[in-house]
Amino acid sequence: MEMTLIKVHGSMNTFYMFESDEREDFAQLAIRLSALDPDIDGILVILPSAVAHAKMRVFNNDGSEASMCGNGLRCVARYVCERDRVQEAVIETLKALLCVKKEETLNEGIETYSVEISPVSFSLSSLPMKYGDNSEWTHQALPFVSEEIPFSAVAVPNPHLIGIVPQEMQRDTSHQQKWAQYFNGENEYFSDGVNVSYVTPMENGIFVRTYERGVGFTNACGTAMTASALVSCMAGLVPYGDVAVYNPGGMVKCSVSKQGDDIQLQLTGNATYLSVVKFDWTVNAEESSILSSEPLEEQVFYEKFIGNISNISKQFV
Numbered sequence: 626m627e628m629t630l631i632k633v634h635g636s637m638n639t640f641y642m643f644e645s646d647e648r649e650d651f652a653q654l655a656i657r658l659s660a661l662d663p664d665i666d667g668i669l670v671i672l673p674s675a676v677a678h679a680k681m682r683v684f685n686n687d688g689s690e691a692s693m694c695g696n697g698l699r700c701v702a703r704y705v706c707e708r709d710r711v712q713e714a715v716i717e718t719l720k721a722l723l724c725v726k727k728e729e730t731l732n733e734g735i736e737t738y739s740v741e742i743s744p745v746s747f748s749l750s751s752l753p754m755k756y757g758d759n760s761e762w763t764h765q766a767l768p769f770v771s772e773e774i775p776f777s778a779v780a781v782p783n784p785h786l787i788g789i790v791p792q793e794m795q796r797d798t799s800h801q802q803k804w805a806q807y808f809n810g811e812n813e814y815f816s817d818g819v820n821v822s823y824v825t826p827m828e829n830g831i832f833v834r835t836y837e838r839g840v841g842f843t844n845a846c847g848t849a850m851t852a853s854a855l856v857s858c859m860a861g862l863v864p865y866g867d868v869a870v871y872n873p874g875g876m877v878k879c880s881v882s883k884q885g886d887d888i889q890l891q892l893t894g895n896a897t898y899l900s901v902v903k904f905d906w907t908v909n910a911e912e913s914s915i916l917s918s919e920p921l922e923e924q925v926f927y928e929k930f931i932g933n934i935s936n937i938s939k940q941f942v
Contacts, residue, residue: 626906627916630658631704632899633669634927635696636845637874640683641902642669642700652688657910659686666840669697671704679705680717685839692719692782695847695892699725699738703896706738720744720782728893731876732933734926735895739880742851742890745781752784754815764789764860770804777856781890783820784838785852789860790823795834795941798842805836822849825941826862830869830876832941844874851892854879871938875931895930897923 630641641658645651655668667685674680681701683691698716702725705714713726723741731737747761756762762778770776774788786808794800805821808814818838825832835849836842854868858881868879877894903916 628904628906630902630904632902633700634897635699636872636877636894638696638843638845639665640667640669640697641665644671651684653910655684655686656688657913661915666843669701671701674717677717677722678709678714687839689839693848695740695742695851696845698740699894699896702738702740703736731895732930735930738896739891739893742781742848742892745888747779749778751780752778754778756814779852781848781852783848785820785849787822787824787853787856790825792825794823795825801836809838820846820849822853824853824857830871831857832871845872847892850877851879851890855881873942876934895927897927899924
């Protein structure tokens, strides 16, 4: 079966995206495409929805399904808004109906979209995470990991463990890699694994590096960046409102609003199309192959944007 795929990225979090009806082989498809193209982090599937403009499903490159993906949702938002000729839409995800909207460009030539990140939960059962008899874990050290790093656990709805670290721990990723790999293997704390982000405050925002469950170190993780902005606001590192979040893949804006227990989160960033790909998906997955790839011109504009912010982020990478 020949399929047309669009290779896309949000903050260099890269996927193959396509429309489809529900099928049983999305996980196998993600694994095969990732084997053929190591640059991708997974696939984005756009499906019909009875309650929204479209439904999104996300499969990581190991075949596991994610509850949500903020970077991927921006790309799906663009596709659906352009397809339906609207400026705003509602996308169904596994855990919530999320509002998306076309925004003013981040920089010349960059298609920019904002997406709602929801729901938010600090209950450890929602990750899930087990640590003693605690029901929440916010801005406290995990002594067996480090006495000096304050960690927070939050689901948005993907599970995140976020540590506030000094700049030198961004340059040397060995500590983060050690514990992220442990928490995503056999362990007593996270039965389903967890996304592990290390966050460092900057003069004009925060820098975030994420080890993503089912992926490994990634250029960016949308829900991780948004959760990191929330945790940074709660810790007093940055003020509530719009937070500039830098990452190895670029920069996004996260809007954080908190009134009592009511938390509103929004993620704004690029939705870039890289190429249009023809793919032959066969019954024998190992015989499936990429037939052709037609590059697009949008990445040139994103690279200019990266050049503009490189002096800010290069101190961490």
